[in-house]
Amino acid sequence: MKNTATLLITCPDTKGIVAAIAQFLYEHNANILHADQHQDAENNLFLMRVEWDLTNFNVAVADFEQAFGPVAQRFDMTWQLKLSEQKNTHGDHGVAI
Numbered sequence: 001m002k003n004t005a006t007l008l009i010t011c012p013d014t015k016g017i018v019a020a021i022a023q024f025l026y027e028h029n030a031n032i033l034h035a036d037q038h039q040d041a042e043n044n045l046f047l048m049r050v051e052w053d054l055t056n057f058n059v060a061v062a063d064f065e066q067a068f069g070p071v072a073q074r075f076d077m078t079w080q081l082k083l084s085e086q087k088n089t090h091g092d093h094g095v096a097i
Contacts, residue, residue: 004033004084006051011077013039013046021050024071029056
């Protein structure tokens with residue numbers, strides 16, 4: 001089993017969200033394994049699940065909130081980070097919608 005991280009995101013729908021997340025992961029040497037997204041037009045919500053291999057990812061789990069914070073704030077995201085090697089969730093972050 002690969003050592004992976006999964007990021008679950010909810011935020012108001014707007015242009016650039018997928019690009020910003022992909023750019024963040026690319027800049028930190030992540031290899032995206034799966035990505036799913038959904039737009040709820042009626043509620044103006046964007047939802048995304050993205051999983052990546054942690055093998056060469058260069059942000060420590062303890063530093064993820066600080067590193068991802070500017071992206072999350074820019075898009076008013078609520079997010080959770082889950083790790084394949086740990087059963088618990090690393091909490092909800094961002095502004096609740």
